[in-house]
Amino acid sequence: LRILGIETSCDETAAAVVIRLPDGSAVTEADVVLSQLDEHSAYGGVVPEIAARAHVDALDTLIEEALTRAGISLSEVDAIAATSGPGLIGGLLVGLMTGKAIARATGKPLYAVNHLEGHALTARLTDGVAFPYLMLLVSGGHTQLVLVKGVGEYERWGTTIDDALGEAFDKTAKLLGLPYPGGPAVERAAATGNPKRFAFPRPLVGEARLDFSFSGLKTAVRQAAEGIAPVTDQDIADICASFQHAISRTLKDRIGRGLQRFKETYPDVAEPALVVAGGVAANKEVRQTLDTLCAEHRFRFVAPPHHLCTDNAVMIAWAGLERMALGMPSDDLAVAPRSRWPLDQDAKALLAYGK
Ligand code: ATP
Ligand code: MG
Ligand code: FE
Numbered sequence: 001l002r003i004l005g006i007e008t009s010c011d012e013t014a015a016a017v018v019i020r021l022p023d024g025s026a027v028t029e030a031d032v033v034l035s036q037l038d039e040h041s042a043y044g045g046v047v048p049e050i051a052a053r054a055h056v057d058a059l060d061t062l063i064e065e066a067l068t069r070a071g072i073s074l075s076e077v078d079a080i081a082a083t084s085g086p087g088l089i090g091g092l093l094v095g096l097m098t099g100k101a102i103a104r105a106t107g108k109p110l111y112a113v114n115h116l117e118g119h120a121l122t123a124r125l126t127d128g129v130a131f132p133y134l135m136l137l138v139s140g141g142h143t144q145l146v147l148v149k150g151v152g153e154y155e156r157w158g159t160t161i162d163d164a165l166g167e168a169f170d171k172t173a174k175l176l177g178l179p180y181p182g183g184p185a186v187e188r189a190a191a192t193g194n195p196k197r198f199a200f201p202r203p204l205v206g207e208a209r210l211d212f213s214f215s216g217l218k219t220a221v222r223q224a225a226e227g228i229a230p231v232t233d234q235d236i237a238d239i240c241a242s243f244q245h246a247i248s249r250t251l252k253d254r255i256g257r258g259l260q261r262f263k264e265t266y267p268d269v270a271e272p273a274l275v276v277a278g279g280v281a282a283n284k285e286v287r288q289t290l291d292t293l294c295a296e297h298r299f300r301f302v303a304p305p306h307h308l309c310t311d312n313a314v315m316i317a318w319a320g321l322e323r324m325a326l327g328m329p330s331d332d333l334a335v336a337p338r339s340r341w342p343l344d345q346d347a348k349a350l351l352a353y354g355k
Contacts, residue, residue, distance in 0.1 A: 005017070015313050030070040121318055129273050193236075
């Protein structure tokens with residue numbers, strides 16, 4: 001089975017060609033991503049209208065590039081998978097309409113894929129992880145702990161009640177005068193800082209529910225910075241290190257409870273796994289924290305390579321392939337993009353199909 005994947009939900013335009021072999025493994029024939037970082041960095045965040053126009057400009061060329069790299073023509077793909085939500089509606093429209101047009105022109109089936117499902121299933125492509133497992137998605141727009149029970153079967157165990165974790169990094173960087181995107185800049189500054197200088201809050205730590213909250217942390221960072229004048233590079237380094245330290249402690253508590261709950265829910269799973277996804281998974285301290293935590297709880301820790309943790313079309317293609325392999329129905333060409341689309345609603349949608 002060979003599929004063309006299209007991703008346009010946020011600020012990356014991406015196309016990929018992926019094959020799924022009968023044994024369940026995958027071959028990525030092409031993986032092209034065009035980041036719009038330069039278009040948005042002057043604004044310190046993603047501007048929806050600029051993003052949509054950039055997708056329009058780039059997508060056709062990117063799809064051609066992906067087909068060229070794969071050495072195939074459109075008639076050689078068995079299906080098309082396009083992100084249809086959640087995300088910025090302008091970008092989603094561009095990608096989904098392009099997918100529909102190709103499906104209509106070639107007569108191939110279209111799979112409208114939930115972007116979060118793409119992130120959730122990536123570890124099966126990269127590491128062959130078996131269901132059920134836990135997935136932590138930490139990106140610029142999402143912070144979720146999800147139980148992945150099967151294709152189309154997800155339970156959201158925890159989510160952020162305010163800012164996403166990547167957003168907290170971005171906002172912290174902005175108020176410290178560091179460049180966008182904030183994550184890498186904060187991590188770089190933190191490397192030479194003192195993580196014990198500031199005692200930043202660790203929101204929701206100790207609570208039984210598995211949610212996250214990061215907006216208080218950002219406020220505490222602002223107050224710390226305002227309390228120092230003039231702010232030196234060392235102060236910034238110390239703030240960043242203390243910020244990362246607070247995050248690492250928060251994740252340790254929150255995710256630790258999640259792992260515990262998983263063990264109670266599935267006592268018979270011999271090798272439970274925690275999978276990470278999203279741009280923040282690039283952060284070394286975050287990775288280290290999760291790695292250690294997993295070792296303590298005897299979980300396998302799976303962190304796919306960075307380019308498959310951030311937004312890409314390989315994961316969208318793979319999600320489509322997983323559905324195809326199970327004989328799940330493709331989508332009607334009338335399917336509409338959805339800017340909001342919680343992952344757990346997939347299960348209900350599939351139930352409606354009578355699965
Ligand atoms: P989404 O996938 O949620 O729609 P997105 O495009 O913002 O949104 P990603 O591209 O997966 O998500 O990740 C970008 C986020 O990851 C940004 O918030 C960025 O600051 C953060 N990030 C990237 N590298 C690091 C790092 N080294 N440390 C911490 N955060 C990082
Ligand atoms: Mg992005
Ligand atoms: Fe994403």
